[in-house]
Amino acid sequence: MEPRPTTVTADQIIAWIERYSIRIAEQKELLTKLDSDIGDADHGTNMHRGFQAVLAKKAELQGKDIGALLKIVAMTLISTVGGAAGALYGTFFLQASSVTMGKIELTPEEFLLLLEKGLAGIVLRGKAAIGDKTMVDALHPAVRACRHAIGAHEPLDQALAQAVAAAQAGVQSTIPLMARRGRASYLGQRSANHQDPGATSTLLLFQSAAETLTSKR
Secondary structure: OOOOOOOEEHHHHHHHHHHHHHHHHHOHHHHHHHHHHHOOOOHHHHHHHHHHHHHOOHHHHOOOOHHHHHHHHHHHHHHHOOHHHHHHHHHHHHHHHHOOOOOOEEOHHHHHHHHHHHHHHHHHHHOOOOOOOOOHHHHHHHHHHHHHHHHOOOOHHHHHHHHHHHHHHHHHHHOOOOOOOOHHHHHHHHHOOOOOHHHHHHHHHHHHHHHHOOOOO
């Protein structure tokens, strides 16, 4: 008899966002340092400001269905995070909300759809592909790994572990690349040999998911 799939509850989604906010706070200086090498030196500061604003709305998120709470997260980020990060992460959560409206829990397949919709929104918004030295270099492989694992009926915790590993490899892959999108692209060859900050914050997103979405709370 096959095991029942683990579902992801609305409370767990809130816990994911909360854990991600904590990780961003912990890694704010690293993200800013990475961005100072090839960007505006504000990725850590902007992400921290945005997710602290999200945390301030935690009470408002409680009791909402998953789509509704993700939309609040999205709109908060869009209104408080400067630079490209606000638009891109806001787009991710806004697109994710569009396929989770009215749902109080998600099957692994529905959670995968959330990720895929978010990825598609970022690609459409930022026009980036793998190899452009952006967050897509971590996000796309992570979603692909999750898709493969869930398609093979592996438990969600294993799917997310594989997604984290794929995101980690994606982050490392950005180091030798020359940026072709975003502020870093202005540097040309000088953007090579630096780790992409957006890919790094994307890895933190999946690490946070792996820590909060695999057991009932």
